[in-house]
Amino acid sequence: MPRLSPAKSMSSQTLDAIATAALDVARLLMESGANARSVEEIGKIVARGLGAESADLRIGYASLALTIGANQVSITRMKSVGHIGVNQRLEQALWQLANSIAQRQRTPAEIGEELASLGAKTSRYAAWVTAVSVGLACAAFGRLLGMDWRATGPVFLAAALGQYIRHVLLRSQLNAFICTAIVSAVSSVLAGIGGRWTGSKTIGLAVIASVLLLVPGVPSVNALTDVLEGHPTLGSARAITVMMTLIFIAVGLWIGPVFLGLLK
């Protein structure tokens, strides 16, 4: 594909290629947990960097819509957004890609090739590494909450196992909320039984610390910053998702430790 110049007249086909590339970048950013400002900023940078003279992006929780124009021709394209997780390495790579587009002229085809190779470049940690890290994080969280040392081992094991189960369940395409309830129930029961076995005096805190891996920290902060930065619709959608996740965590605690009498 020839390099694009805003000076030359642009066909709607060329604009279509630009819109697709910009929407692909914006979609990946949404799915990697970026806030609305980042998505909007990067989406517009990519569209303008590829030759569009104007770019307007509408960011929804489940879809993105982009209108771009050049030389009195404009088009609107829409793209659906998949499961929104958190992947900082991918987000960072997309920022770098936008930076490179801003610095030198690129074609939509080149951007498409780079996006296709990003998956390999931004691979995730091994499942066991993530599980161990999450176990340590939850044990540290427990200490921050005032949990005694005897409960740290059970919390570490329960949270690590919970994270591994979550990894397996999410890979099998199970609904994220159901997965949250299952992991909450398993981890909290294990932490409760383990805490009782080690003679901990803070079993209640251990049970709660073991499910903190499920608390949607990034979405809750994004929800607020999105509202503050002028995206109340997206912010509200994120807030509802956060609330539903918290309810499913509580459901897991309810059917697990409360049912077994570990948490009163």
Place this chain on the structure above:
Amino acid sequence: MDRTSLSGFIEMSLAAIVHEMLCGAVAAAGFGVLFNVSPRRLPLCAASGALALAVRTGCLEAGLNLEGASFAAALSISVAVQLLRTNMDISPTALDVVGCIPMIPGSLAAKAILGLFATATSSVVNSQQLVTAVQYTISVAFVIVAIGTGLAIPTLLLRLRLPLNRRRSEAA
């Protein structure tokens, strides 16, 4: 407060702050792995978590409430990250959000929802249980608002531009 008790208080505060910083660092780094932060940036995540907890604990020891202390900690993290970003190729949310994750009141949120569940399913109305659950809920909401606002203010004030924006403004 005499000199002995004052030094005892300072030692206690220092011990508490160091403990919170260590736990905050481990929690932030652990969540950094979960959020797929690159290995090179994990020490920065740990530092960010440690700073957040140090500021929050310091503010709590100084008599601030949880909401105020969380706001001050989030504000300090966000300012530090905005200043660091001038020399680093890192996404804007990578450090500040991960640093604030240990301050998300997950425990209060779980207790609040469990309390509301218990109230809803109990055959006898326990007003104290209900009040406690509502207090937890309000506290959770205020702490999250405090963290989000603390993170957003420096970002809005010190927003950095990518080279394209700079180039465009220079060209104009």
